[in-house]
Amino acid sequence: MPFRWKKSLIAALGVVVMAGAARAERMCERVVVTGDPSYPPLHWYDGHTMHGAGIELVKHILTDLNIPYEVRFVGPFARVLASAKAGHIDIVTTLKRTPEREAFLSYTVQPAFINPVAVFVDSTHPIAYAQWSDLIGKRGGTIHGNKFGEPFDTYLSSHLSTEEADSMEINFRKLSAGRIDYVITGYYAGTSYLQSKGPGGAIVALRPYVNESNNYVAFVTQSPCIKYLADFNRRLIELLKTSEPDQLIQHAQATWRAAPVIGE
Numbered sequence: 001m002p003f004r005w006k007k008s009l010i011a012a013l014g015v016v017v018m019a020g021a022a023r024a025e026r027m028c029e030r031v032v033v034t035g036d037p038s039y040p041p042l043h044w045y046d047g048h049t050m051h052g053a054g055i056e057l058v059k060h061i062l063t064d065l066n067i068p069y070e071v072r073f074v075g076p077f078a079r080v081l082a083s084a085k086a087g088h089i090d091i092v093t094t095l096k097r098t099p100e101r102e103a104f105l106s107y108t109v110q111p112a113f114i115n116p117v118a119v120f121v122d123s124t125h126p127i128a129y130a131q132w133s134d135l136i137g138k139r140g141g142t143i144h145g146n147k148f149g150e151p152f153d154t155y156l157s158s159h160l161s162t163e164e165a166d167s168m169e170i171n172f173r174k175l176s177a178g179r180i181d182y183v184i185t186g187y188y189a190g191t192s193y194l195q196s197k198g199p200g201g202a203i204v205a206l207r208p209y210v211n212e213s214n215n216y217v218a219f220v221t222q223s224p225c226i227k228y229l230a231d232f233n234r235r236l237i238e239l240l241k242t243s244e245p246d247q248l249i250q251h252a253q254a255t256w257r258a259a260p261v262i263g264e
Contacts, residue, residue, distance in 0.1 A: 028225035030068040041252035054094040094215035111214030135215030196260030
């Protein structure tokens with residue numbers, strides 16, 4: 001065989017090998033699942049593994065569908081979103097649907113949970129609250145990366161003065177120290193934290209809720225595992241017709257109260 005033919009054959013084989021490797025990289029060998037590590041009872045990290053109703057719901061569905069998976073802790077919620085955007089994970093459970101997130105996430109058709117969002121205050125330094133406008137002029141705290149659903153998100157950014165922290169624990173400590181006047185976070189997450197680990201009984205959730213938003217499971221749009229989204233949707237809709245989601249919340253609340261540890 002002439003030398004130039006050998007070179008051409010080797011080059012062609014190299015292209016085939018590279019193409020095969022690229023296809024292998026894009027295969028969904030297992031679904032990597034994560035969530036906000038400090039949002040009990042929906043999801044939290046105990047220093048070893050992720051727990052919570054959202055984690056268990058996704059595990060349940062993937063098991064029903066015989067899809068291999070791995071639950072992975074990747075860091076604070078802001079890093080979870082960054083990892084999803086970079087394609088390092090495949091599923092984020094559970095979170096609000098926003099236009100910014102829709103740029104890189106594909107959501108389930110139906111929400112997995114209804115997540116009321118509340119204003120938390122220190123009852124030893126109460127504030128009068130009956131509507132959103134009552135928060136104007138006061139100092140608020142939120143967790144970095146959290147969204148609470150429209151139209152409240154727009155109202156918050158336009159009218160309220162809030163500062164972001166990396167965790168719920170930091171926000172509640174600032175509230176107890178008088179550095180902020182209120183904290184906005186999910187009612188379930190906030191009350192679960194306070195029942196188990198909070199700084200006493202002084203911090204309380206106010207009514208009315210600022211919002212009752214939907215929390216969805218989201219697949220990373222560019223992930224090869226997105227091929228399972230339609231089947232995942234079908235199974236989720238079936239489960240939502242049962243008491244399974246409520247039971248998962250109740251079990252997660254009990255689990256959190258028994259061992260209220262969030263790993264950093």
